[in-house]
Amino acid sequence: MPHSQTSPSCFGYCQCCGQEHFLFSALAEKHCLELMRSLQEKKRIDISASNEDADPHFSTEYLFGQARGKMFGILVCNDQQGSLHLLKAFSGQYNGIWEVDGWAPPLFKTETFLDISQGIEKKIKQLGREIELHPHNSDTKNSLTRERKSLSQNLMKDIHALYAISNFSGETKSLEEIFNGTGIPTGTGDCCAPKLLNYAARNNLTPLSLAEFYWGKENLSGTRRQGQFYESCTDKCQPILGYMLCGM
Ligand SMILES: [Zn+2]
Ligand SMILES: [Zn+2]
Incomplete structure (x- = not known):
């Protein structure tokens, strides 16, 4: 669903606490708008590389071809000294590649x-x-x-x-454990929110705000449009986010 600023963008029910844990998106959305500007200007996702060192695999042209666009996300967090950190992620692989410098790794x-x-x-x-x-x-x-x-x-x-999935209570579980062994949708854990939260949990960073937007050619069903913000997906993310956000 397209996201409205007044409701949480990233949330899930936590079995352990018997309540929903959530994050709002407003702060992260500002940083996403900057990221969109960089994507528009540089037309590649290896943003920190110089023009000469840019890798053609990471061109945003890929997002406008057959593969169509994908979700990108930013998590704003605090470290233990109170300094702000911005983490960014893309969903799944980028042009067949799982790990790109400057982007949160897979789980x-x-x-x-x-x-x-x-x-x-x-x-x-x-x-x-x-x-x-x-x-x-x-x-x-x-x-x-x-x-x-x-x-x-x-x-x-x-x-x-x-998949080793960490949370802010210091636990690490597999997907099987979180889903109690029942029907894990393909691609679970590969969206931006799980990548970002897992990285933060492992690096002692406290999440403040998370936002996800779509970039590239709109998806086939027309439910994802370039530059729009969306809340975490219902089928893959919401079942694991309650656990992942626990202990923030
Ligand atoms: Zn998702
Ligand atoms: Zn909890």
Whole structure:
């Protein structure tokens, strides 16, 4: 949903406290507007690199092509001395890359993620091509289809197990633990808010305000438009944000 300034932008119900924890967006939105200006001027996300050192992978052109736009976010926090820190994040990968200097990292070790996923993804694609070659409803086709399904389900499980999610009460849990093992939506933990809060929790930073906006070509369903602010998503983020914001 597009976000209004008078309601919290980032929130979730905490099982532990039996109440909702939340953050407002006004302060972070000001910094997001500055970030939007930089994206508009520089047309790349490796903002701190000089023009000569800029990496073409990080051009914002990517956001206006087939992949379409994505969410960006800023978390304003305080360190223990009371100085302000601005953290920024993009959702998911940027042009196939998980880690970009100056942006909050994912909730897993990228190397381990690639080790686990690359081989199996190749195998899944290869099975897909084999499945095509067999006649509809043949025994071989059905058994290959089952094999592919179980490979991708196991891969999802292994990937979810890599996510280590910290909160401000000093706890670290896996996605399975937070969801009690029930239906974890694909991409949970990859949005801006979880990346930002996880980084803050691990670096003893106290969150003050969080805002997320969309940048690039509008999404297919037309529910995300460039330059608009949105609250944390209902299906993937809200179920984990109560836990993540606990202990602020
Ligand atoms: Zn989300
Ligand atoms: Zn709590």
